[in-house]
Amino acid sequence: MRPISIVLAAALLAAAGCGGPGPKGKQNRVEANARMNLVSSRVSYDQATQAFHAGQFERAVKDVRSAIEKSPDQADYFVLLGRIMLEMARLEPAMQAFDKAIELDEKTAEAFYFRGVVFERWSNDEFAAESYHRAYEIDGSKLPYLLAAAECEVGLGRLDTARMLIEPKASYFENHAAIHQLLGQIAMIQGDPHTAVNSFRKAQLLVPTDRIVAEELCRAQLATGDVAGALESVRRLQIGGGETNRDLLRLEARCLSELGRHAEARAVFVEVTRLFPEDVSAWIDLASEAHHLGDLRRLGNCAARIELLAPDRWEAPFFRGLIARAEGRSEEAIAALTRAVELAPEENLPRLVLGMELRSAGRSDDAYRMFAGALRLDPEHPTAKRLAAETRPVTP
Numbered sequence: 001m002r003p004i005s006i007v008l009a010a011a012l013l014a015a016a017g018c019g020g021p022g023p024k025g026k027q028n029r030v031e032a033n034a035r036m037n038l039v040s041s042r043v044s045y046d047q048a049t050q051a052f053h054a055g056q057f058e059r060a061v062k063d064v065r066s067a068i069e070k071s072p073d074q075a076d077y078f079v080l081l082g083r084i085m086l087e088m089a090r091l092e093p094a095m096q097a098f099d100k101a102i103e104l105d106e107k108t109a110e111a112f113y114f115r116g117v118v119f120e121r122w123s124n125d126e127f128a129a130e131s132y133h134r135a136y137e138i139d140g141s142k143l144p145y146l147l148a149a150a151e152c153e154v155g156l157g158r159l160d161t162a163r164m165l166i167e168p169k170a171s172y173f174e175n176h177a178a179i180h181q182l183l184g185q186i187a188m189i190q191g192d193p194h195t196a197v198n199s200f201r202k203a204q205l206l207v208p209t210d211r212i213v214a215e216e217l218c219r220a221q222l223a224t225g226d227v228a229g230a231l232e233s234v235r236r237l238q239i240g241g242g243e244t245n246r247d248l249l250r251l252e253a254r255c256l257s258e259l260g261r262h263a264e265a266r267a268v269f270v271e272v273t274r275l276f277p278e279d280v281s282a283w284i285d286l287a288s289e290a291h292h293l294g295d296l297r298r299l300g301n302c303a304a305r306i307e308l309l310a311p312d313r314w315e316a317p318f319f320r321g322l323i324a325r326a327e328g329r330s331e332e333a334i335a336a337l338t339r340a341v342e343l344a345p346e347e348n349l350p351r352l353v354l355g356m357e358l359r360s361a362g363r364s365d366d367a368y369r370m371f372a373g374a375l376r377l378d379p380e381h382p383t384a385k386r387l388a389a390e391t392r393p394v395t396p
Contacts, residue, residue: 041070045077052084060084075105082114091118109138113145120152128152143173150182159186177206181213184220193223211237211245218251222258231255246276250285262292273305280310287319296323314344321353330361341370348374352383359391367391 048063064081071077082097095118101111116131132149139145146169153162163186166179173179184199200217207213214237221230234252237245253268269286276282287302299319307316321336334357340350355370368391374384 041067041074041077044070045074045080048080048084052080052087057084057088073104075101075108075111078104079108079110079114082111086114086117091121094118107138109135109142109145112138113142113148116148116152125152125155129156143176143179146173147178147182154182154186154189159190162186163190175206177203177210177213180206181216184216188216188220188223193220196220197224197226211248215247215251218255222251222255227255227258231259246272246279246282249275250282253285253289257289257292262289265289266293266295266298277305278309280306280313283309284315287315291319291322294326296326299323312343314340314347314350317343318350318353321350321357325353325357330357333357334361346377348377348381348384351377352387355387355391359387364391365393368393 044063044067048060048067051057051060051063061081061084064077064084067074068077068081078097078101082094082101085091085094085097095115098111098115098118101108102115112131112135116128116135119125119128119131129149129152132145132152136142136145136149146166150162150166153159153165163183166183170179170183180199180203184196184203187193187196187199197217197220200213200220203213204210204217214233218230218233218237221227221233231252234248234255237248238252249268249272253265253272256262256265256268266286266289269282269289272279272282273286283302283305287299287306290296290298290302300323303316303319303323306313306319310316317336318340321333321340324330324333324336334354337350337354337357341347341354344350351370351374355367355374358364358370359367368388371384371388371391374381375388378384
């Protein structure tokens with residue numbers, strides 16, 4: 001009987017063992033499964049990243065969702081999902097993905113940055129600025145985060161905030177042209193072209209072949225009155241060759257005009273209109289130079305082209321009025337200039353020229369009304385003040 005008892009005891013012990021592992025064993029099993037899932041999910045995440053950079057967005061979505069299914073607590077997986085959705089112009093799911101990443105890890109700077117991008121796409125610059133600021137607070141080593149925050153502040157009209165945000169970091173990011181370029185742009189908006197020139201020069205030293213920076217430097221030089229320096233900069237840019245740049249040609253012509261070299265300026269504007277015949281502004285520029293030179297034939301041609309391209313603009317009747325005035329056809333001049341004023345009641349130039357023609361025609365009261373209207377538009381306009389004072393009716 002004794003052997004049978006031993007067998008029974010062994011059987012009972014074996015049966016007790018069938019209850020499975022204890023709490024510690026279960027925890028170890030859960031952790032082991034999580035580790036295995038994380039390894040597997042990383043493979044899917046890496047595949048999704050490669051597909052994303054290759055522009056294979058549908059494949060990238062499939063792989064990153066597989067990664068999330070295996071490891072739903074990884075914030076960077078949701079950041080990648082959001083970026084893919086952003087590239088696919090699916091803004092709502094992109095925002096949801098970035099929000100989830102922040103929920104999982106509130107220190108995910110990338111999620112805040114791309115959430116700002118979504119807010120900008122939605123034209124919500126205030127929230128975009130907040131997101132960009134938060135991204136930069138988390139990771140102050142990333143220049144794109146700083147620039148995005150500053151550019152958003154510029155867009156909101158908070159120029160001082162933008163400047164104070166980036167000025168202290170200019171030395172830290174001194175080898176990055178973008179920060180100097182943005183400082184130059186802010187200075188130009190704030191009416192400080194001298195500071196802008198310094199900033200654009202620093203940017204140009206870092207990116208000497210960047211045409212946009214060079215053009216901005218030219219405009220800043222022109223705004224400081226350094227017309228010769230601006231012309232030199234423009235022509236240095238043109239030496240590089242490549243595709244004809246309309247803006248550079250117009251800058252060159254403007255510099256020549258400012259220097260009083262109107263014949264050379266006219267020649268450049270003729271070239272611009274030849275290369276870009278649909279550019280209304282180029283025809284207006286050419287007309288202005290033709291008027292400076294007394295070239296009424298070309299002025300008439302420009303007026304006709306402007307009228308054809310943009311019949312609602314005031315410049316065509318204005319230039320026709322100038323021609324009639326130069327040729328002594330007063331009534332035609334008054335009619336054309338009146339039309340120009342009707343088309344652009346906020347512009348002072350046609351109003352002032354019309355007033356002068358009315359005065360020449362002996363219609364002083366009508367002329368005074370034009371000059372007074374110009375003063376209402378700009379109370380400090382020196383020419384309007386002088387003409388109004390000279391024409392003011394004498395009260396008995």
